[in-house]
Amino acid sequence: MYYIDDRHDVVRIPPSRLGPSMDGVITELAREQFEGKFVGGSSLTVTVMDVNPVGSGRIIHGDGGVYQDVDYRALLFRPELHEVVEGQVVEVCKFGAFVRIGPLDGLLHVSQVMDERVNVDERNQRLIGVESKKDIKVGHKVRVRIVSLSLSEISPRDSRIGLTMRQPGLGRLEWIAEARKKKEKGESRSRGGGSAVGATSHPAPAKGKA
Numbered sequence: 524m525y526y527i528d529d530r531h532d533v534v535r536i537p538p539s540r541l542g543p544s545m546d547g548v549i550t551e552l553a554r555e556q557f558e559g560k561f562v563g564g565s566s567l568t569v570t571v572m573d574v575n576p577v578g579s580g581r582i583i584h585g586d587g588g589v590y591q592d593v594d595y596r597a598l599l600f601r602p603e604l605h606e607v608v609e610g611q612v613v614e615v616c617k618f619g620a621f622v623r624i625g626p627l628d629g630l631l632h633v634s635q636v637m638d639e640r641v642n643v644d645e646r647n648q649r650l651i652g653v654e655s656k657k658d659i660k661v662g663h664k665v666r667v668r669i670v671s672l673s674l675s676e677i678s679p680r681d682s683r684i685g686l687t688m689r690q691p692g693l694g695r696l697e698w699i700a701e702a703r704k705k706k707e708k709g710e711s712r713s714r715g716g717g718s719a720v721g722a723t724s725h726p727a728p729a730k731g732k733a
């Protein structure tokens with residue numbers, strides 16, 4: 524989901540920012556221009572670091588700015604279809620819950636929360652299983668799988684990411700931990716509670732007469 528990439532690009536320095544010491548200015552402008560933008564249509568630039576100017580800047584006729592080539596390192600966020608990720612519930616609505624995964628939000632539709640009918644309590648920002656009474660609400664951490672992906676380069680916040688928790692090993696983190704404990708407890712009983720198979724009791728041989 525996250526990875527580091529070494530990149531090369533061009534930063535425009537407006538006339539008002541030109542001066543004798545440009546290193547800090549170039550780094551600031553690179554962050555403003557590149558952070559929060561998609562790279563290659565699938566990777567969102569989260570952070571820009573280690574910005575270094577390359578060569579001399581260029582000017583374009585009719586433009587008072589300077590165009591400076593730069594090398595930099597970028598922390599990129601790239602969600603992938605079928606990827607299992609962890610996030611935090613940030614909103615509950617009538618059709619499900621929004622889960623923040625990295626810098627973007629994904630939709631956990633009400634039909635993808637549990638293997639049972641789920642009631643929506645918008646007032647208290649909760650989703651509640653009708654039979655199990657399990658719930659998720661704002662602030663809960665969950666493990667989900669990405670089942671649909673439509674990223675928007677123009678407006679990253681409008682990207683559509685569909686999520687599900689209806690598979691083994693997914694769900695609210697407390698549910699996963701509880702299921703693991705039950706499994707370990709059952710395995711422990713299975714190993715320690717069995718009786719030996721094939722053991723036969725034989726009477727001791729009678730002592731002979733003197």
